[in-house]
Amino acid sequence: MTSSLFTINVADLVGRDAPAREAHIEVPVDWGVELSKIQRDPPLTADLTLSHLPSGILVRGMLRFRVEHTCRRCLTHYREEASHHVTGLFEVDPDEEAYPIDGVEIDLEPFLRDEALLALPLLPECPDGCATVxxxxxxxxxxxxxxxxxxxxxxxxxxxxxxxxxx
Ligand SMILES: [Zn+2]
Known part of the structure:
Protein backbone atom coordinates (compact mmCIF):
# COMPACT_ATOMS: atom_id res chain seq x y z
CA MET A 1 0.00 0.00 0.00
CA THR A 2 1.53 3.31 -1.05
CA SER A 3 1.14 6.23 1.28
CA SER A 4 1.31 9.85 0.25
CA LEU A 5 0.57 13.19 1.79
CA PHE A 6 -2.96 12.66 0.55
CA THR A 7 -3.43 9.32 2.31
CA ILE A 8 -5.44 9.19 5.53
CA ASN A 9 -5.89 6.23 7.83
CA VAL A 10 -9.61 5.76 8.43
CA ALA A 11 -9.55 2.54 10.47
CA ASP A 12 -11.62 4.26 13.15
CA LEU A 13 -14.37 5.18 10.67
CA VAL A 14 -14.73 2.07 8.53
CA GLY A 15 -17.58 -0.24 9.46
CA ARG A 16 -18.30 1.34 12.81
CA ASP A 17 -20.37 4.25 13.94
CA ALA A 18 -17.59 6.53 15.13
CA PRO A 19 -17.85 10.27 15.65
CA ALA A 20 -16.85 12.50 12.76
CA ARG A 21 -13.39 13.98 12.87
CA GLU A 22 -11.35 16.66 11.17
CA ALA A 23 -8.47 16.24 8.76
CA HIS A 24 -6.12 18.89 7.45
CA ILE A 25 -4.12 18.45 4.25
CA GLU A 26 -1.40 20.73 2.95
CA VAL A 27 0.37 19.66 -0.23
CA PRO A 28 2.11 21.47 -3.09
CA VAL A 29 0.54 20.28 -6.35
CA ASP A 30 1.14 20.74 -10.08
CA TRP A 31 -2.46 20.43 -11.17
CA GLY A 32 -3.98 22.60 -13.82
CA VAL A 33 -5.58 22.99 -17.19
CA GLU A 34 -4.33 24.79 -20.26
CA LEU A 35 -5.06 28.35 -19.13
CA SER A 36 -5.15 27.89 -15.35
CA LYS A 37 -2.31 26.47 -13.26
CA ILE A 38 -2.52 25.82 -9.54
CA GLN A 39 0.58 27.23 -7.86
CA ARG A 40 2.90 25.13 -5.66
CA ASP A 41 3.47 28.06 -3.34
CA PRO A 42 1.56 28.40 -1.12
CA PRO A 43 0.59 24.71 -1.04
CA LEU A 44 -2.95 23.61 -1.66
CA THR A 45 -4.82 23.08 1.61
CA ALA A 46 -7.95 21.16 2.48
CA ASP A 47 -9.84 21.41 5.77
CA LEU A 48 -12.05 18.37 5.84
CA THR A 49 -14.56 16.59 8.05
CA LEU A 50 -14.66 12.79 7.79
CA SER A 51 -17.93 11.14 8.77
CA HIS A 52 -18.92 7.51 9.04
CA LEU A 53 -21.77 6.39 6.79
CA PRO A 54 -23.32 2.91 6.60
CA SER A 55 -21.93 2.65 3.06
CA GLY A 56 -18.53 4.20 3.69
CA ILE A 57 -17.08 7.60 4.57
CA LEU A 58 -18.33 11.05 3.70
CA VAL A 59 -15.64 13.70 3.22
CA ARG A 60 -16.69 17.33 3.24
CA GLY A 61 -14.83 20.57 3.59
CA MET A 62 -13.05 23.49 1.99
CA LEU A 63 -10.29 23.38 -0.57
CA ARG A 64 -8.02 26.42 -0.95
CA PHE A 65 -5.33 27.14 -3.49
CA ARG A 66 -3.67 29.89 -5.49
CA VAL A 67 -4.09 29.70 -9.23
CA GLU A 68 -2.45 31.56 -12.08
CA HIS A 69 -4.75 32.17 -15.01
CA THR A 70 -3.88 33.25 -18.52
CA CYS A 71 -6.57 35.56 -19.87
CA ARG A 72 -7.98 34.03 -23.04
CA ARG A 73 -8.42 37.45 -24.62
CA CYS A 74 -5.19 39.35 -23.89
CA LEU A 75 -2.96 36.49 -22.60
CA THR A 76 -2.09 38.48 -19.48
CA HIS A 77 -1.32 36.35 -16.42
CA TYR A 78 -3.22 37.05 -13.24
CA ARG A 79 -3.40 35.24 -9.92
CA GLU A 80 -6.35 34.43 -7.75
CA GLU A 81 -6.91 32.82 -4.36
CA ALA A 82 -9.56 30.17 -4.87
CA SER A 83 -11.69 28.38 -2.30
CA HIS A 84 -14.09 25.64 -3.15
CA HIS A 85 -16.54 23.51 -1.13
CA VAL A 86 -15.98 19.80 -1.68
CA THR A 87 -18.07 16.73 -0.92
CA GLY A 88 -17.00 13.19 -1.69
CA LEU A 89 -18.09 9.68 -0.88
CA PHE A 90 -15.61 6.87 -0.24
CA GLU A 91 -16.73 3.23 -0.30
CA VAL A 92 -15.16 -0.20 -0.04
CA ASP A 93 -16.97 -1.18 -3.24
CA PRO A 94 -17.32 2.20 -4.93
CA ASP A 95 -19.87 2.87 -7.61
CA GLU A 96 -19.32 5.50 -10.28
CA GLU A 97 -19.97 8.38 -7.90
CA ALA A 98 -17.64 7.21 -5.14
CA TYR A 99 -13.91 6.87 -4.49
CA PRO A 100 -12.36 3.68 -3.07
CA ILE A 101 -11.49 2.80 0.50
CA ASP A 102 -8.26 0.80 0.30
CA GLY A 103 -8.16 -1.38 3.39
CA VAL A 104 -7.97 1.11 6.23
CA GLU A 105 -6.86 4.06 4.09
CA ILE A 106 -8.34 6.54 1.68
CA ASP A 107 -6.32 8.41 -0.92
CA LEU A 108 -7.74 11.90 -1.21
CA GLU A 109 -5.65 12.86 -4.25
CA PRO A 110 -8.03 11.78 -7.06
CA PHE A 111 -10.98 13.31 -5.21
CA LEU A 112 -9.31 16.64 -4.46
CA ARG A 113 -7.78 16.80 -7.92
CA ASP A 114 -11.19 16.28 -9.56
CA GLU A 115 -12.70 18.96 -7.35
CA ALA A 116 -9.89 21.47 -7.90
CA LEU A 117 -9.95 21.08 -11.68
CA LEU A 118 -13.73 21.38 -11.72
CA ALA A 119 -13.40 24.69 -9.90
CA LEU A 120 -11.16 26.18 -12.59
CA PRO A 121 -12.72 28.31 -15.33
CA LEU A 122 -12.69 26.92 -18.86
CA LEU A 123 -12.04 30.33 -20.38
CA PRO A 124 -10.47 32.71 -17.86
CA GLU A 125 -10.73 36.43 -18.49
CA CYS A 126 -9.19 39.39 -16.67
CA PRO A 127 -11.55 40.03 -13.74
CA ASP A 128 -11.65 43.79 -14.27
CA GLY A 129 -11.58 43.76 -18.05
CA CYS A 130 -8.54 43.55 -20.24
CA ALA A 131 -6.18 46.50 -20.00
CA THR A 132 -4.31 45.85 -23.21
CA VAL A 133 -6.99 44.95 -25.75
ZN1 LIG B 1 -7.36 40.00 -20.39
Missing amino acids: VTTPETDLNTDLPDQASEVDSPFAALRDLLPPGE
Missing part, protein backbone atom coordinates in the same frame (compact mmCIF):
# COMPACT_ATOMS: atom_id res chain seq x y z
CA VAL A 134 -7.70 47.81 -28.14
CA THR A 135 -11.38 48.06 -28.93
CA THR A 136 -12.02 51.52 -30.36
CA PRO A 137 -9.72 54.50 -30.88
CA GLU A 138 -11.92 56.55 -28.55
CA THR A 139 -11.39 54.29 -25.56
CA ASP A 140 -7.76 53.47 -26.16
CA LEU A 141 -5.32 55.96 -24.71
CA ASN A 142 -2.12 54.19 -25.70
CA THR A 143 -2.55 53.98 -29.42
CA ASP A 144 -0.32 55.91 -31.72
CA LEU A 145 -1.88 55.08 -35.05
CA PRO A 146 -0.90 57.63 -37.68
CA ASP A 147 -4.15 57.30 -39.52
CA GLN A 148 -7.40 56.35 -37.82
CA ALA A 149 -9.04 55.04 -40.93
CA SER A 150 -11.16 52.01 -41.61
CA GLU A 151 -9.37 49.25 -39.71
CA VAL A 152 -8.85 50.86 -36.32
CA ASP A 153 -11.21 48.44 -34.62
CA SER A 154 -8.89 45.54 -35.37
CA PRO A 155 -6.06 45.03 -32.86
CA PHE A 156 -3.99 43.74 -35.80
CA ALA A 157 -4.41 46.80 -37.98
CA ALA A 158 -1.20 48.34 -36.67
CA LEU A 159 0.70 45.10 -37.27
CA ARG A 160 -0.44 45.01 -40.86
CA ASP A 161 1.30 48.34 -41.49
CA LEU A 162 4.57 46.82 -40.35
CA LEU A 163 4.54 44.03 -42.91
CA PRO A 164 6.26 44.54 -46.23
CA PRO A 165 3.91 44.99 -49.19
CA GLY A 166 2.57 41.80 -50.67
CA GLU A 167 2.57 39.73 -47.48
Whole structure:
Protein backbone atom coordinates (compact mmCIF):
# COMPACT_ATOMS: atom_id res chain seq x y z
CA MET A 1 0.00 0.00 0.00
CA THR A 2 1.53 3.31 -1.05
CA SER A 3 1.14 6.23 1.28
CA SER A 4 1.31 9.85 0.25
CA LEU A 5 0.57 13.19 1.79
CA PHE A 6 -2.96 12.66 0.55
CA THR A 7 -3.43 9.32 2.31
CA ILE A 8 -5.44 9.19 5.53
CA ASN A 9 -5.89 6.23 7.83
CA VAL A 10 -9.61 5.76 8.43
CA ALA A 11 -9.55 2.54 10.47
CA ASP A 12 -11.62 4.26 13.15
CA LEU A 13 -14.37 5.18 10.67
CA VAL A 14 -14.73 2.07 8.53
CA GLY A 15 -17.58 -0.24 9.46
CA ARG A 16 -18.30 1.34 12.81
CA ASP A 17 -20.37 4.25 13.94
CA ALA A 18 -17.59 6.53 15.13
CA PRO A 19 -17.85 10.27 15.65
CA ALA A 20 -16.85 12.50 12.76
CA ARG A 21 -13.39 13.98 12.87
CA GLU A 22 -11.35 16.66 11.17
CA ALA A 23 -8.47 16.24 8.76
CA HIS A 24 -6.12 18.89 7.45
CA ILE A 25 -4.12 18.45 4.25
CA GLU A 26 -1.40 20.73 2.95
CA VAL A 27 0.37 19.66 -0.23
CA PRO A 28 2.11 21.47 -3.09
CA VAL A 29 0.54 20.28 -6.35
CA ASP A 30 1.14 20.74 -10.08
CA TRP A 31 -2.46 20.43 -11.17
CA GLY A 32 -3.98 22.60 -13.82
CA VAL A 33 -5.58 22.99 -17.19
CA GLU A 34 -4.33 24.79 -20.26
CA LEU A 35 -5.06 28.35 -19.13
CA SER A 36 -5.15 27.89 -15.35
CA LYS A 37 -2.31 26.47 -13.26
CA ILE A 38 -2.52 25.82 -9.54
CA GLN A 39 0.58 27.23 -7.86
CA ARG A 40 2.90 25.13 -5.66
CA ASP A 41 3.47 28.06 -3.34
CA PRO A 42 1.56 28.40 -1.12
CA PRO A 43 0.59 24.71 -1.04
CA LEU A 44 -2.95 23.61 -1.66
CA THR A 45 -4.82 23.08 1.61
CA ALA A 46 -7.95 21.16 2.48
CA ASP A 47 -9.84 21.41 5.77
CA LEU A 48 -12.05 18.37 5.84
CA THR A 49 -14.56 16.59 8.05
CA LEU A 50 -14.66 12.79 7.79
CA SER A 51 -17.93 11.14 8.77
CA HIS A 52 -18.92 7.51 9.04
CA LEU A 53 -21.77 6.39 6.79
CA PRO A 54 -23.32 2.91 6.60
CA SER A 55 -21.93 2.65 3.06
CA GLY A 56 -18.53 4.20 3.69
CA ILE A 57 -17.08 7.60 4.57
CA LEU A 58 -18.33 11.05 3.70
CA VAL A 59 -15.64 13.70 3.22
CA ARG A 60 -16.69 17.33 3.24
CA GLY A 61 -14.83 20.57 3.59
CA MET A 62 -13.05 23.49 1.99
CA LEU A 63 -10.29 23.38 -0.57
CA ARG A 64 -8.02 26.42 -0.95
CA PHE A 65 -5.33 27.14 -3.49
CA ARG A 66 -3.67 29.89 -5.49
CA VAL A 67 -4.09 29.70 -9.23
CA GLU A 68 -2.45 31.56 -12.08
CA HIS A 69 -4.75 32.17 -15.01
CA THR A 70 -3.88 33.25 -18.52
CA CYS A 71 -6.57 35.56 -19.87
CA ARG A 72 -7.98 34.03 -23.04
CA ARG A 73 -8.42 37.45 -24.62
CA CYS A 74 -5.19 39.35 -23.89
CA LEU A 75 -2.96 36.49 -22.60
CA THR A 76 -2.09 38.48 -19.48
CA HIS A 77 -1.32 36.35 -16.42
CA TYR A 78 -3.22 37.05 -13.24
CA ARG A 79 -3.40 35.24 -9.92
CA GLU A 80 -6.35 34.43 -7.75
CA GLU A 81 -6.91 32.82 -4.36
CA ALA A 82 -9.56 30.17 -4.87
CA SER A 83 -11.69 28.38 -2.30
CA HIS A 84 -14.09 25.64 -3.15
CA HIS A 85 -16.54 23.51 -1.13
CA VAL A 86 -15.98 19.80 -1.68
CA THR A 87 -18.07 16.73 -0.92
CA GLY A 88 -17.00 13.19 -1.69
CA LEU A 89 -18.09 9.68 -0.88
CA PHE A 90 -15.61 6.87 -0.24
CA GLU A 91 -16.73 3.23 -0.30
CA VAL A 92 -15.16 -0.20 -0.04
CA ASP A 93 -16.97 -1.18 -3.24
CA PRO A 94 -17.32 2.20 -4.93
CA ASP A 95 -19.87 2.87 -7.61
CA GLU A 96 -19.32 5.50 -10.28
CA GLU A 97 -19.97 8.38 -7.90
CA ALA A 98 -17.64 7.21 -5.14
CA TYR A 99 -13.91 6.87 -4.49
CA PRO A 100 -12.36 3.68 -3.07
CA ILE A 101 -11.49 2.80 0.50
CA ASP A 102 -8.26 0.80 0.30
CA GLY A 103 -8.16 -1.38 3.39
CA VAL A 104 -7.97 1.11 6.23
CA GLU A 105 -6.86 4.06 4.09
CA ILE A 106 -8.34 6.54 1.68
CA ASP A 107 -6.32 8.41 -0.92
CA LEU A 108 -7.74 11.90 -1.21
CA GLU A 109 -5.65 12.86 -4.25
CA PRO A 110 -8.03 11.78 -7.06
CA PHE A 111 -10.98 13.31 -5.21
CA LEU A 112 -9.31 16.64 -4.46
CA ARG A 113 -7.78 16.80 -7.92
CA ASP A 114 -11.19 16.28 -9.56
CA GLU A 115 -12.70 18.96 -7.35
CA ALA A 116 -9.89 21.47 -7.90
CA LEU A 117 -9.95 21.08 -11.68
CA LEU A 118 -13.73 21.38 -11.72
CA ALA A 119 -13.40 24.69 -9.90
CA LEU A 120 -11.16 26.18 -12.59
CA PRO A 121 -12.72 28.31 -15.33
CA LEU A 122 -12.69 26.92 -18.86
CA LEU A 123 -12.04 30.33 -20.38
CA PRO A 124 -10.47 32.71 -17.86
CA GLU A 125 -10.73 36.43 -18.49
CA CYS A 126 -9.19 39.39 -16.67
CA PRO A 127 -11.55 40.03 -13.74
CA ASP A 128 -11.65 43.79 -14.27
CA GLY A 129 -11.58 43.76 -18.05
CA CYS A 130 -8.54 43.55 -20.24
CA ALA A 131 -6.18 46.50 -20.00
CA THR A 132 -4.31 45.85 -23.21
CA VAL A 133 -6.99 44.95 -25.75
CA VAL A 134 -7.70 47.81 -28.14
CA THR A 135 -11.38 48.06 -28.93
CA THR A 136 -12.02 51.52 -30.36
CA PRO A 137 -9.72 54.50 -30.88
CA GLU A 138 -11.92 56.55 -28.55
CA THR A 139 -11.39 54.29 -25.56
CA ASP A 140 -7.76 53.47 -26.16
CA LEU A 141 -5.32 55.96 -24.71
CA ASN A 142 -2.12 54.19 -25.70
CA THR A 143 -2.55 53.98 -29.42
CA ASP A 144 -0.32 55.91 -31.72
CA LEU A 145 -1.88 55.08 -35.05
CA PRO A 146 -0.90 57.63 -37.68
CA ASP A 147 -4.15 57.30 -39.52
CA GLN A 148 -7.40 56.35 -37.82
CA ALA A 149 -9.04 55.04 -40.93
CA SER A 150 -11.16 52.01 -41.61
CA GLU A 151 -9.37 49.25 -39.71
CA VAL A 152 -8.85 50.86 -36.32
CA ASP A 153 -11.21 48.44 -34.62
CA SER A 154 -8.89 45.54 -35.37
CA PRO A 155 -6.06 45.03 -32.86
CA PHE A 156 -3.99 43.74 -35.80
CA ALA A 157 -4.41 46.80 -37.98
CA ALA A 158 -1.20 48.34 -36.67
CA LEU A 159 0.70 45.10 -37.27
CA ARG A 160 -0.44 45.01 -40.86
CA ASP A 161 1.30 48.34 -41.49
CA LEU A 162 4.57 46.82 -40.35
CA LEU A 163 4.54 44.03 -42.91
CA PRO A 164 6.26 44.54 -46.23
CA PRO A 165 3.91 44.99 -49.19
CA GLY A 166 2.57 41.80 -50.67
CA GLU A 167 2.57 39.73 -47.48
ZN1 LIG B 1 -7.36 40.00 -20.39
